[in-house]
Amino acid sequence: MKHFSIEDVFKGFSFTPAERALVEDKFKTLNLKKGDAVLSAGQLVPYQYYVAEGCLRAYYIADTGKEFTLQFAVQDWWISDYTAFFAEGHSILHIDCVYDAVVHQISKASMEQLYKEVPQIESFYRIKMERFFASFQRRILSDLALPAKEKYANFLKTYPNIEKHIKNYHLASYLGITTESLSRIRKELARGK
Structure with missing residues (x-):
């Protein structure tokens, strides 16, 4: 089991012993097995998750039953249904464990408290969200605009070590x-x- 390490999550930031204790107290470590559900559509979304090891997948299921994968979260990535998390609403996404994972969860209330008591945490999250937004825009x-072969090449660059662990239909x-198009490519x- 990988324990929460403030240095692993908040790289490049330094903390006083009191700040360290406060931050470490706000995270809970979860050990997940392949196939475990982290979140289902319709649930309230009180947490976001930092992936210390393994891989999680966020996806949407349309009324037709077709799945649309929005994100894979691998080591050092964050994942949640952010629309519901920030609005304190119900999820439209599902999040499952693709292969065994260790994640650290934090609630919105804990994040808000840390923003007030440990200012560099707010800076960290602002920078992360800016990068996430830019990445999400590039993905859209x-x-x-890109042909399927280029999308696949971009996937391999973004997620170089997970293709062998995920199902073909998740990647497609x-x-x-x-x-069939994925096989052809x-x-x-x-x-x-």
Whole structure:
């Protein structure tokens, strides 16, 4: 079991012993197994999660039953249904454990308290959210403009070590293509086309 380490999560920031104790007290460590559900649609979303090890997947299920993968969260990534988390509402996303993971969860109320008592935490989250927003915008533009082969190449750059751990239909739903198209792209790349 990987214990919470303030240095692992808040890289580049220094804390007094009192701040360290306060921050460490606000996080809870969870050990997840492949297939464990972290969040289901319709639930309130009081937490966000920092992935210390493993991989989680956030996805949406349409009324037709089709799944759309929004995000994979690997080591050093954060994940939640952020729309519901910040609005203190009900989730439209599901989050499952793709392969065994250790995550550290923190509630919105705990985050708000840390913002007030440990100012560099607020700076950290602001920087993280700015990067997340920029990344999310790039992903949307990629989905709108790039051919499937380039989307797949971008996926491999973003997530270099998880392809062998995820199901083909999860990857295809992330890329917005069919599993048949994914197989075709892999074959073309293997042949050097």
